[in-house]
Amino acid sequence: MKPVKAKVIKGINVGSNVETCDNSGAKMLRVISVKSSKTVKGRIPSAGVADLVQASVKKGKPDMRKQVVFAVIVRQKKEYKRPSGMRIKFEDNAAVVLKDDKGNPKGTIFKGPIAKEACDRWPGIAKVASIIV
Secondary structure, three states: OOOOOEEEOOEEEEOOOOEOEEOOOOOEEEEEOOOOOOOOOOOOOEEOOOOOEEEEEEEEEEOOOOOOOEEEEOOOOOOOOOOOEEEEEOOOOOEEOOOOOHHHHHOOOOOEEEOOOHHHHHHHHHHOOOOOO
């Protein structure tokens, strides 16, 4: 996992519901944990764009429901700042379901734009993405 150059503000807490933007069969995910997050005792971990999260499938195909999957956050409503000074925010929070924690996406088509930070960190997602913002 490569570092992200932008100062991404963490906008998605543990327990948040996040839509998926791929054709993996899952429609809605609930974030269970954020991988490699360091917080103080008692603080709820949160995730931002390009973070790897563990999530349970709340809505989707019957064979996908109630499964625990790895996902990468690719869009968030909370704005964040890029090194150029540009501030980026999206209309919704969205994630991509992964086959494994290495970064290979389960779906073959992504709907909507994907953040550049997520594509820089996860090359498997960058290969499938059609719109990169």
